[in-house]
Amino acid sequence: MTVLSSEQYLPGAVVLHDSLVQVRSRYPLYVLVGTAVRPLVVAALRSAGISCLPVRLDVELPEEVQAVNADNGRSHWTRTLEKLCVFSLTQFSKVVYVDSDMLVVKNIDHLFERPHMSAVAAGARIPGNEDWSTLNSGLMVVEPDPESYSRLPDLVSDTAHRRLVLEGALGVGDQDVITEAHPEWRHTPDLRLPDVYNMFTDYLDYHLRHLGVSWSGENGVHVLHFVGPRKPWMLSSATRLRWCAWALSRRRWYESAVVALYSLRLARARHRYGHTELGPLIGSRGRGRRRSA
Numbered sequence: 001m002t003v004l005s006s007e008q009y010l011p012g013a014v015v016l017h018d019s020l021v022q023v024r025s026r027y028p029l030y031v032l033v034g035t036a037v038r039p040l041v042v043a044a045l046r047s048a049g050i051s052c053l054p055v056r057l058d059v060e061l062p063e064e065v066q067a068v069n070a071d072n073g074r075s076h077w078t079r080t081l082e083k084l085c086v087f088s089l090t091q092f093s094k095v096v097y098v099d100s101d102m103l104v105v106k107n108i109d110h111l112f113e114r115p116h117m118s119a120v121a122a123g124a125r126i127p128g129n130e131d132w133s134t135l136n137s138g139l140m141v142v143e144p145d146p147e148s149y150s151r152l153p154d155l156v157s158d159t160a161h162r163r164l165v166l167e168g169a170l171g172v173g174d175q176d177v178i179t180e181a182h183p184e185w186r187h188t189p190d191l192r193l194p195d196v197y198n199m200f201t202d203y204l205d206y207h208l209r210h211l212g213v214s215w216s217g218e219n220g221v222h223v224l225h226f227v228g229p230r231k232p233w234m235l236s237s238a239t240r241l242r243w244c245a246w247a248l249s250r251r252r253w254y255e256s257a258v259v260a261l262y263s264l265r266l267a268r269a270r271h272r273y274g275h276t277e278l279g280p281l282i283g284s285r286g287r288g289r290r291r292s293a
Contacts, residue, residue: 001086001095003055005034005079007041011233011282012100014269015262017050019104026109027096034082044277055085057153080174081156086142087149098223099138101231103262106222108197116143117182118191120198122225125211133186137175138225139198148181155180196221201259205252215254224258232262233283 004013017029032055033042042052086097096111098104111118122136123129159180160172185191195207199221207213214220226232232240240263247256274284 001030001032001089001092001097002100003032003034003080003083003086003097004037004041004100005082007037007281008234009100009231010041011266011269012231013045014048014050014273014278014282015233015265016098016100016102016104018269018272019265023104023107025104025107027112029098030095032082032085034079036079040277041281044281048273048276048278053089055082055088057082057085081177083137083174084149084152084177086140087144087152088146089144090146092144094141094143097137097140097142099225101226102138102198103224103226103258103265104222105224105261106218106220108222111141111193111197114141114193115191116141117185118193119185120193120195121186122195122198123200123203125195126203126206134179135175135182135185135191136198136225137178138227139193139223140178152177152181194219197223198225199223200225200227201255202227202252204254204258208254224262226262232259233266237263 002013002016004010013031017031020027020029028051030051030053031045033045033052035056042054045052083097086095089095094112094116096108117135118141119135119137120139121132121134122138124132155177159177162180179185195211195213196219199207199213201224204221204224208215235243240259244256244259247253247259270279270282270284273279273282278284
């Protein structure tokens with residue numbers, strides 16, 4: 001399951017869908033579509049065989065928080081609160097939530113066996129990040145529950161005030177609210193998934209070189225996370241190529257490789273859906289030739 005709160009993230013959601021197909025997941029991806037997404041986008045997704053569920057969250061971050069997010073290059077956090085709706089989907093006994101800026105490179109169906117609120121303290125083992133003891137909401141195992149969900153909207157204002165005024169944070173998003181709702185997480189080791197299920201691409205090489213993480217094998221990297229405001233699909237081919245060259249110049253071989261991998265997956269998606277209504281919405285050029293998945 002993923003959330004599409006902004007049409008700007010549509011190419012990412014499509015590449016995520018295709019990555020799950022490629023690793024032969026037994027479970028379909030559902031895209032939770034926020035109120036800012038036009039009906040024609042929903043229709044295009046459905047026509048391409050991608051399941052959609054409209055969601056609405058009647059709460060927003062306070063305007064002053066939105067301004068802080070924008071001033072600190074985190075305006076994309078302002079649009080992520082609709083992720084909280086995942087906790088309301090009681091038609092599912094359990095979901096594995098995955099952000100649309102992620103790429104699944106190995107099958108993760110086994111995560112459905114993990115308990116509610118299993119997640120990764122992503123990046124916590126990197127030197128300088130020792131205080132990153134809370135979950136990263138990019139990937140979570142969730143058992144939806146109406147009682148738990150009902151508490152979340154009320155936490156938004158209180159969380160924003162605490163993070164900005166009391167803690168001096170440089171931005172607030174869904175992750176802060178989810179962390180506030182589950183204070184026990186950092187003290188419950190059984191809920192902590194290995195780094196390989198939410199691997200920040202800019203930390204990938206350090207994990208592989210110094211922290212005993214492998215790329216291949218059943219314990220290798222499963223999910224890549226392209227964090228930050230500028231996503232691969234938002235960049236031109238030339239800019240992604242420069243990204244690869246920059247990473248190589250710093251001996252970050254794997255980061256360069258996964259950027260190239262994402263570029264390939266994005267190109268394939270644009271070709272595959274080029275003949276559909278989805279094509280123009282994800283940057284396909286022309287209508288392309290029909291091609292099997």
